[in-house]
Amino acid sequence: MTGQTPTAVVIGAGIAGLATAALLQSDGHRVTVLESRHDVGGRAGTWERDGFRFDTGPSWYLMPEVFDHFFRLLGTSAAEQLDLVRVDPGYRVFFEGHATPMEIRADRSSNIALFETTDAGSGPALSAYLDSARDAYRLATSRFLYSTYESMRPFFTADTLRLLPRLAPLLTQSLERFVARRFRDPRLRQILGYPAVFLGSAPSMTPSLYHLMSHLDLEDGVWYPLGGFGAFIAAVRRLAQQRGVEILTDAPVTSILTAADAKGRDWTTGVAYEHRGERRILHADVVVSTADLHHTETALLPERVRSYPESWWSRRVPGPSAVLVLLGVRGELPSLAHHSLFFTEDWDDGFARIFGTGASIGSPTSLYVSRTSATDPTTAPAGHENLFVLVPVPADPGLGGGGVDGDGDPGVEAIADEAIRQISEWAGIPDLAARIVVRRTIGPADFADDLHSWRGGALGPAHTLRQSAFLRGSNASAKVDGLYYAGGTTVPGIGLPMCLISAELVLKRLRGDTTTTPLPEPIREPMAQRR
Known part of the structure; x- marks a missing residue:
């Protein structure tokens, strides 16, 4: 659309929808967000009554550098937008049959000492485990989390291929077995296996690559934004609207509109939605659905253009x-x-x-x-x-x-x-x-x-081997040009940091960027669209 501002519709005003809208608007699109509920936030909602305020979804602030990178893409920082507090102890663990709970502290050395006190020899074992977790985390953030998997060419470089002998066992061995080979005490095994729950999975079903999660809580620390996660949602909403994003609530999308060219190739032309008792049409060059992927595919798209039909979901966990x-x-x-x-x-x-x-x-x-x-x-x-x-x-x-x-x-x-x-x-x-x-x-x-959560799930598809990385599904429709996906049910996966990355992956798709690293900070509008 030479000389015209490209338009985008984002379905859903959860964190993935708000983040996607802010990034696309900053990149030169004119963005409208349609949210079916009365307020924004999605799973990261809030509820208030009688002076109490509750977050109704995410409650762990992990991977702080991912949050900060997102804010820096928009020309600001987490420190400028949020009042973050490091939580210490990070968490307390009560065990059935044991009168005294354990406390995971905000620093690595204290946690190593806790493990050693609990079971002699487990301190050095945890030190080695955390070294491995840190390396796995850095590998994930530099090679996998920020990849759209549109092209596999970046994975066939010499330095990546050299990692295969180390990477293969981490993908084929379960987290449960990986932990059990290194620690004897059942309580310590549970502490190290629990991060699988953050991934919507079980330790026996989760690849041991995800032991990287222990780097986050046992070494990196747990944080909290004062005001709750509603304060984080409010910050992203504010940044989106400051850039010109229009957010319309009480506006459920009923269908994604498509058309076909002479060769039979389909593309999206916008969406149909309801607002104030009326059915309305909003045309757009790009549609990004951050609704649950199952709902998007099986309820909003005609059957002939579904990339992930019901038969695909019947094989998912x-x-x-x-x-x-x-x-x-x-x-x-x-x-x-x-x-x-x-x-x-x-x-x-x-x-x-x-x-x-x-x-x-x-x-x-x-x-x-x-x-x-x-x-x-x-x-x-x-x-x-x-x-x-x-x-x-x-x-x-x-x-x-x-x-x-x-x-x-x-x-x-x-x-x-x-x-x-x-x-x-x-x-x-x-x-x-x-x-x-x-x-x-x-x-x-x-x-x-x-x-509209698939099977009433709280998180999304479990992070099993067959449902991680490029096996989780694409963030772009295989059958409808101009249709993209973001949120916890697509790549890279579950959790607020992953939702922020998924928003960035939409922008990378639109730019044709197949790199595996985060985008340069801050976002710059294409030269032709700068005013």
Whole structure:
């Protein structure tokens, strides 16, 4: 479109949608974001009641350099946009059958000492493990995470080929086995295997390359943006709108429009959406869907132009869903850290219940608790605490949805009640249930209904070997020119940092950039479109 500003429509105003819009607008497009819900944020939403403020999704700020790189692409920095606090201890771990929890601190040396105290010889083993994790992390960020996989040529360079003898075992051996060969104590194995849950997977299903995650929490440290993750969403939204992005909420997209040329090749012409009771059309040169990829492909596209039809999804492994429990609690809860993990002794059974054919929910079960009021007093009224509880469950909307003050589906409320009982017992808070003044639950049916999440999952497809890197799927439609994807259900994967990278990968696609490294900072508009 010589002499004209190219236009783009972004479907969804979660973090991937907002980030994609900000980057494309900065690169010279005129961008409109269409969001089906009343507010932005998607999975990274917020909920407020009676002076309590809850993040309803992501709660771990890891890979800080990815966040900072994104902000620097837009000519700013994380330090300028966010008030970041390093959380110490990074997290506390409660183990079934053990009265004393373990604390993962904000520095490597303390964690090495913890491992050595727990099991003699494990300190040096952790030091070597973290060295390997750091190397694997650097390999991932320089060779894999920032690649669109549009071309495989960058992977056949001499320096990359020299890495193959080391890389192959990391891809073919599970994280569970990789850890077990180096550590004897079951509790230490659980600490090192748990990052698989961040990837929507189980240690037995996750390639050991992902031991790189331990570099993040045991060495790099865990951070928190004051104001919660809603503050991060607000910052990205603000940057997008300052650049001219238009964001329209309560505007669900009903279809992606396509046309065919004389040779039968399809391209996108825009989208159809609903707003204020009317069906509307928005034409665009580019459409980027950051909605769940399954919803995009099977609900928004005509069957003949689906790159990932239902038959493709039938062969995929979903990550877990979750029951989320948001609790406002009267009084202090010092036995809980900002982040607390609760691990059952037989957690293999827990993973089997989530990913096995006879999916079910155990009792007790491994779960996670975030107490943001330990770091951020603005999330709860004075004299109260804010708890976010995540109970992993099978990806099955049939488990039901949540509600406020116990009015969710009975199965979801029963899971919440059992989680409260377990936390009360393990963390030594006998009157926890009696001190709850605000309660809301969210279940798999809510993820399916509100976010169009495949099978009601909380995260997206699990990061198994067959669902990682280029095997995860492409971020560009194979059948519709001008249609791209971003978000946790496409490359590079699950989590806020991955969603920021996925936004950058859309820009790389549009530029024809097949490099495996991040884009230069800051973004510069194409010369022809600068004013």
